[in-house]
Amino acid sequence: MSVAARPLPALESTYATELADLVTPWKAAGASDPTLLVLNEELAAELGADPEALASPEGVAVLAGNRVPEGATPVAQAYAGHQFGGFSPRLGDGRALLLGEVLDVHGQRRDLHLKGSGRTPYARGGDGKAAVGPMLREFVVGEAMHALGIPTTRALAVVATGEAVVRETLLPGAVLTRVAASHLRVGTFEWAAAHGDRAQVQRLADYAIARHHPAAAAADEPYLAFLEAVIEAQAELVARWMLVGFVHGVMNTDNMTISGETIDYGPCAFLDAFDPVTAFSSIDHAGRYAWGNQPAIAQWNLSRLAGALLPLLGPTQDAAVTAAQQLLEAFPARHQRAWEAGMRAKLGLAEAAPGDTELFAELLTLMHEHEVDLTSTFRALSDGVRGDLTAARLAFGPGLEAFDAWAARWLARVGEDRAEVAVAMDRVNPVYIPRNHLVEEALASATAGDLAPFGALLEVLRHPFEERPGLEAYAVPAPAGDGPYRTFCGT
Secondary structure, three states: OOOOOOOOOOOEOHHHHHOHHHEEEOOOOOOOOOEEEEEOHHHHHHOOOOHHHHOOHHHHHHHHOOOOOOOOOOEEEOOOEEEOOEEEOOOOOOOEEEEEEEEOOOOOEEEEEEEOEOOOOOOOOOOOEOEHHHHHHHHHHHHHHHHOOOOEOEEEEEEEEEEEEEOOOEEEEEEEEEEEOOOOEHHHHHHHHHHOOHHHHHHHHHHHHHHHOHHHHHOOOHHHHHHHHHHHHHHHHHHHHHHOOEEOOOOOHHHOEOOOOEOOOOOOEEOOEOOOOOOOEOOOOOOOOOHHHHHHHHHHHHHHHHHHHHHHOOOOHHHHHHHHHHHHHOHHHHHHHHHHHHHHHHOOOOOOOOOHHHHHHHHHHHHHHOOOEHHHHHHHHHHHHOOOOHHHHHHOHHHHHHHHHHHHHHHHHHOOOHHHHHHHHHOOOOOOOOOHHHHHHHHHHHHOOOOHHHHHHHHHHOOOOOOOOOOHHHHOOOOOOOOOOOEOOOO
16 A cells, blocks of 8 residues: 555535535444454445555544544434335434545445444434444345346445444444445435425435436426436336345335435345245335335335425426326336346347236246246256256246246247357346345354355355356255244344
8 A cells, every 4th residue: 555545535525515404414433443344345446445545444444433534524314214104204324424425436426324333313212333244234235236237335344343232132343334326315305395395305306316317407397307217217126126036125215215226235135936925024024015015115105205396396286296196107117117128138038029928927926836946947047048948847846837838938939049048148147146044144154253154155146147166055045944034124
């Protein structure tokens, strides 16, 4: 590291400056004995940071919240939210701080955000801390989602604090540094609508348009165009989640971004055997956020955004409601288009054709009826295109005859130039996803002080489409008999 190297480029604070009424200046609690557990060197370089400097004592002090980096104005962000359908008017960063923003090497503005950095005025009785396991979960799942091509926040680093966190047991504490296009959420607009006035909502919308959806500024109705852009981004995002079997687990409005990035990997998990009613979260007793419910929940959340924006959407309330309803009612069709485009890619179908919807639905029905693993089965279909359906057929057991009938219709749709089709399918059907049992094993080891399984899993997941010898254990679902998998929010 050169003498002049500094851990991070100088930060800016446009959000804290332009929307000062939506933040509270605050300081991190700091860590008594910070130790770097994992550093995302690729992301650091993308941000224009110096990885070696970040790993130095000065850099670790920044990542732990012990030192404020140059140009930073740490603030806790205010937001509200609908949580499991009920409105909470005062949420906000209860254990997190926005340090500021950097312009990355591509000229994109990115937030730097500490999570687990201590209590803030929005803590609502919490201790403001985070444990090693949940912070490493956010790191590894975020990197996996990024490698899968799904818009996501990412973790720059996880630092152990040297202090214990009291949960059901004593756990080692940690601070995560999160990088995001921004931390603007649907809940941010709900806060502005509930606590401010039309002018505050408009300032927030103007900021969001300039930062995330600048084309809307030139539209005849810029705030309607903005709402439409967010609706489109979320329709695409949820379709991408579902195509890889991802279940977010806590789709509250404070966990839905305006940018269209996935945020907050708390009780998330991935499907093994396909079942559309799967919900992993221990507190989601009614399955509100199950795999198959995610599009409808996204539409419901977006209606809350529309409600907050309503004063900006038309000359009268009736006109604004009508305009917003038209956009929201188009969400299912937008999502379906994204979903079907993704399914065609997964099945090697170059163009849309009549009957595609039924073809896709029949396959998923068979997979559900016969408890077929989602990820490995789609990957095996590539071999079917190459002429060998053995692995795919074995998965269906007593449903083999029905699968064969479906496969005959599917292959008739694929066409003749199958070598290139199979290669294209392999580019979108992963071999490796964050299998739930492997994630739990890696986090348990890391909590006990052994980071080797975590590092090995992370390396596998960074190349999800590349099948590699010796990694077969990372490509299979959990052993039978483990019972239903349950996730926890990690707070």
